[in-house]
Amino acid sequence: xxxxxxxxxxxxxxxxxxYLAHSFHLYFTNNGWYDNESKLLFGSERNNSPNLYSMNLDxxxxxxxxxYxxxxxxxxxxTYINPCKQxxxxxxxxxxxxxNLETFEENVIFRQPQGFTFSNISCTADGKFLCFGLTEDxxxxxxxxxxxxxxxxxxxxAAKPLCKIYLLTLNTGEVTVIHEEKCWxxxxxxxxxxxxxxxxxxxxxxxxxxxxIWVLDIVSxxxxxxxxxxxxxxxxxEYWYGDGVRIGFHGFTESLNRKDGKFIGSVNYDxxxxxxxxFPYQNMHIHSKNDQFIVGDGNQSIAYHGEYYHDSxxxxxxxxxxxxxxxxxxxxxxxxxxxxxHVHPCIRPDQKxxxxxxxxxxxxxxxxxxxxxxETLPKMKDGKITKNK
Numbered sequence: 001x002x003x004x005x006x007x008x009x010x011x012x013x014x015x016x017x018x019y020l021a022h023s024f025h026l027y028f029t030n031n032g033w034y035d036n037e038s039k040l041l042f043g044s045e046r047n048n049s050p051n052l053y054s055m056n057l058d059x060x061x062x063x064x065x066x067x068y069x070x071x072x073x074x075x076x077x078x079t080y081i082n083p084c085k086q087x088x089x090x091x092x093x094x095x096x097x098x099x100n101l102e103t104f105e106e107n108v109i110f111r112q113p114q115g116f117t118f119s120n121i122s123c124t125a126d127g128k129f130l131c132f133g134l135t136e137d138x139x140x141x142x143x144x145x146x147x148x149x150x151x152x153x154x155x156x157x158a159a160k161p162l163c164k165i166y167l168l169t170l171n172t173g174e175v176t177v178i179h180e181e182k183c184w185x186x187x188x189x190x191x192x193x194x195x196x197x198x199x200x201x202x203x204x205x206x207x208x209x210x211x212x213i214w215v216l217d218i219v220s221x222x223x224x225x226x227x228x229x230x231x232x233x234x235x236x237x238e239y240w241y242g243d244g245v246r247i248g249f250h251g252f253t254e255s256l257n258r259k260d261g262k263f264i265g266s267v268n269y270d271x272x273x274x275x276x277x278x279f280p281y282q283n284m285h286i287h288s289k290n291d292q293f294i295v296g297d298g299n300q301s302i303a304y305h306g307e308y309y310h311d312s313x314x315x316x317x318x319x320x321x322x323x324x325x326x327x328x329x330x331x332x333x334x335x336x337x338x339x340x341x342h343v344h345p346c347i348r349p350d351q352k353x354x355x356x357x358x359x360x361x362x363x364x365x366x367x368x369x370x371x372x373x374x375e376t377l378p379k380m381k382d383g384k385i386t387k388n389k
Contacts, residue, residue, distance in 0.1 A: 001060040006330035008312075009377055012370045013330060016055060017062075021045040022364035023053075024357045027120070028287050028344035029189050029239045030080050034101060037349060041065075041088060041101075042366055043076030043340070050076045052090065054101070065104055068092060077340060078120050082170075083192065084127025091118045096130065096168070110168055110175065119163075119186045124218075125244060126195040130168040131178075131218065133188045133200065136161035157184050157204025165200060167218055178218050183210075193244025197269055199226065206234035207254050213238045213247070215269050227267050229276060235265060242289040242349065245269060250286045250296070264294060264316065264323065277323040283314075284336060289347050291318035293371065294325075295354055297332065297343035313345055313356065317374050327377035330369050333360035340364055347371075 003014045017023040023044040026032040032041045040055045049070040054063045068074045075091040082088065086101040094112040099105070112118060112134070119133030142155045163185035167176045179185075179200075186203040196219045202209040212235060213226040227235045227249055235251035246266050253261030264286060265276035283296035294316040311333045314326035334343045334357065341364040345356040353368050 006369075009328060009330055009372075011330050011372050011377075014368045016040075016057075016060065016366040016368060017042070017044065018361070018365060019044065019046050020363055021048075022340050022359070023366055024077060024340045024364050025344065025346065025355055025366055026079055027077050028285055028346050029187070030078070030122075031083075031192075031349070032079075032081070032346070032355070033348065034081050034086065040355075040366075041079055041081065043079070045340075050074050052076050052079060052088075052099070065099060065101070066092075066106070075118070080121045080123050080130075082123050082127045083125060089121050089123065089130060091121065094118075096121060096132070098170075109170070109173060110166075116164075120188055122188050122190040122198065124190045124195045124198075125193050128170060128195070129218070130166075130170060131188050131190055131198050132166055132168070133185050134164045134166060135184065135186075136163065154205060154208070157208060160184065165198075165216065178221060179216055179223060187238065189238070189240060191244040191269065192240055192242065194269070196220075197244075199238055199240070199247060199269070201236065201238065206236045206251065207232075212236045213249065215247075224271070226269065226271060227265060227274065228271075229263075229265070229274075233261075233263065233276075235263075237285050239287060241266065246273075246290075248286065248288055248294070250283055264296075266291075279323075279326075284342065285344055287344075287346050289349060289351055292351055293317055293347060293374075294323075295329070295345045295347055296326065297334075297345050297356070313343070313354065313369065314380075315371070315374060315377065324374075325379065327374060327379050329354070329371075329377060331360075332356055332358045332367075334358040 025042050052066045072093040079088050079090040088099050095108045096110040098107050098109050116134040117137050121132045142152050160182045164177050164180040167178045184203040187201045189199045191197040198216050200214050201212050211225045215226050216223045233253050235249040238249045248266045250264045263276045263278045267274040286296045288294040296314045298312050312331050313329040315329050316323050316325035332343050341359045343356045345354050355368050357364050
């Protein structure tokens with residue numbers, strides 16, 4: 001571990017890893033903190049193979065939890081922790097495996113059926129079920145590399161593969177198909193508080209798919225659209241607020257074949273209390289635990305002292321029904337070159353720190369930045385960042 005101050009704002013940043021291979025935290029919809037937030041799961045490609053590691057955040061000590069070879073194709077970034085016990089789940093070598101986070105014992109709990117590929121894993125709020133997607137394998141007809149430049153992204157959406165959402169009972173191993181359709185399904189995410197509610201999405205370019213964000217009641221089987229914004233507004237990168245009721249998202253408005261308007265929004269899973277805030281700024285991803293803070297990882301040039309800072313973290317804060325910001329938090333200087341080194345900022349459950357990945361040193365590493373008093377951060381106005389006096 002080493003701590004330094006951001007050159008623009010002076011906020012304190014701690015670099016957690018430093019190795020000549022990519023290290024990265026779990027996907028931004030997956031909580032990586034466990035053991036009362038004293039430990040953090042992350043992935044690292046040291047020794048030329050992705051593996052799962054745990055870090056003690058009190059002293060920086062790291063423990064390697066798995067010993068996979070590169071040819072096993074482990075999806076470390078998609079690891080999901082059971083919210084009710086010290087167990088995590090990940091996809092390795094065409095199977096779902098469970099790993100005990102105390103004993104490190106590992107077991108195969110589901111094998112991928114022939115003709116399909118996995119999407120992602122999520123665990124229900126009661127810790128009893130895994131939900132995950134299976135997609136018809138079209139690799140023989142479509143050349144794709146979705147983690148490196150989204151190659152084949154539009155072709156996959158147009159092909160409308162058969163997709164299924166499975167529910168796996170952890171105590172018995174029983175599996176049930178709870179939803180299927182001829183449409184590319186991804187981002188299956190369970191509510192962190194409602195055991196019967198999950199979200200999923202229709203994958204593809206947001207302006208082309210019939211609708212991006214959907215909710216599914218895994219008990220009744222009922223499914224419905226979420227965040228129907230209207231007026232050619234397209235929302236995505238959905239995630240759950242900490243209350244497990246509200247869903248956050250961001251998006252753009254398409255006009256005359258160009259994406260000009262941008263917005264941040266949230267809505268309850270039953271489609272009540274839809275809120276959207278327009279602003280002239282684009283993010284790759286946003287994240288929040290509630291309306292107190294929303295963090296975005298930047299994707300559009302912002303001027304500050306004659307320089308441009310599209311590679312920065314920005315904060316928003318809701319105050320009396322108004323979304324204030326963005327405020328410049330710090331530079332992340334990430335390239336977004338492949339999925340593992342997307343910034344994917346995540347606000348810690350106590351909302352005091354933000355975890356992110358950056359390859360600013362040449363390799364992906366993990367960083368944690370302190371969240372200071374919002375009012376002390378530089379703010380954006382008319383496309384420029386100005387420092388408070």
